[in-house]
Amino acid sequence: MQKTAIIIAGPTASGKTALSIKVARQFNTAVISADSRQCYKEISIGTAKPSPEELAAVPHYFINSHSIKEEVNAGLYEKLALQYAGEIFEKNDVAVVCGGTGLYIKAFTDGIDEMPAIPPGIRTALNEQYALHGIEWLQLQLQQRDPEFYAVAETQNPQRLIRALEVLEATGKSILEFRLATPVKRDFRIIKIGITLPKELLHANIHHRVDLMMEAGLQDEVKAVLPYREHNALRTVGYQEIFQYLDGNCSLEQAVTDIKTHTRQYAKRQLTWFRRDPDITWFDSRDHDQILSFIQSRLSE
Template sequence: MNTAIIIAGPTAAGKTGLAIRLAQHFGTRIISADSRQCYREISIGTAKPTPEQLAAVPHYFINSHSIKEQVSAGIYERLALGYAEEIFAHNPVAIVCGGTGLYIRAFAEGIDDMPAIPDAVRDHVRQAYADHGLAWLQAQLRERDPAFWAVAETENPHRLVRALEVLEATGQSITTFRTATRRERPFRIIKIGVTIPKPELHANIHLRVDQMMAEGLVEEVRAVLPYRTHNALQTVGYQEIFAYLDGHLTLPEAVTQIKDHTRQYAKRQLTWFTRDKAFQWFDPRGDDKILSYLQSQL
């Protein structure tokens, strides 16, 4: 039976390297499940696989879109299922790898259709968030959308901005559009979660941020300033450099915030994935154990 092996976990835990090794083992290809790496214009701040890694194994949904486009979880669902079908035409195993929990859920279970958000509403909400910050965003939703607030990731600005956009555009809570209808897939799914001890993960995050700065993150962010309200740029690594370019932070302060916010993001990723009891967790450096488990499932 055709099988999709999903590899998920926090940022900087070693997902990419493991995915490449597994893809080489099975002679197959990788579908990225990262909401930002699909954009050609942003590579440094998204920690894309290196050119050597991309050359080692064919990847889908890396450098596939322009920052001028908006890609949603619903769009990803349709694209990723098409990629899987293409892989299964030649190989019974596909690898799906990434840290965007909503995209992985969309691929595995389907996702509810959300209303289209007019550009004017999106720009208004995001500019207000940029002007007033997270506390304002939290207060808006706490007061105006208590149904969402009761189940919200209250420290996740991306989710909060999305909920406020839906509220502004439709007058309804985003929760009214969530049906939680699970769609069956015509292939088996095996979920592998990977992480490493917290001190090592935090060290990896700090090193990665320092490398991003050395590789030219500030210049990359400056180049996409015209698109700063884009979904993909409402995220760690870009918002802090925008604040620096706007004169609100010094560069060392921005770097410190990127490290702090990335650690917080990694914690939220772990919380998201550990809620799904279908994941079996491993140290990504334990290839033998992972392969042994996969062989027992295939």
């Protein structure tokens, strides 16, 4: 049987973890996470990491593998994920890759381009504008100058927005043009599955998950990583809002409301990103039997 990577993609709170474990158990294999934040040991609650029971159910790679003090990016992820897949393929014909970070999945399946070098002056100027005018200025600039990227961007992450504007300033091209080069041909087969839920149900899941995060101690987790607040992994939903509360800029209730709003917006952007990929076959995430029989039929082709 040809070696095969089964990709399980979809928005946050759609049920990817449960499905990936079920698929991995079915084929007696392991899961490689494709989440840009779950690799950090210090942040578990706000990243919705699989529970200790879920992690024990099947082997997992790229979860709790790095410290928040380290910089992890899509280029490094490509190298690591291919290495993990190689290890899995030594014993199994199938590997499961599961996550919601579209760029990481793309890096694994297609390879990732070297990004252009940015003259330091451009970065400095953009950081100064951000310091003066805040994230709203970055969002507006990108929305006006690169609407296509803005539609799929992590709009609450200033680091990502600055990066896209840097590339635009330095090259006159959208960052998307550097991500859409000729895909690398992998020496294994790839089956891509997308899962989602009806909008109302997905939103209800997101709200419930945020409430559970708060009950589990998200506020304390954020306090513990305050010294690293400028790290890219923390310039994101679930952490930025609690930082705002800790800085005295809003009430805790408002911070929680903002996390829910920004998570819904992020889920929408994830769907926009994944729906651009014609190779993804979509399912309702509750249809586990249908998904498993689809995988089985594809594997026997």
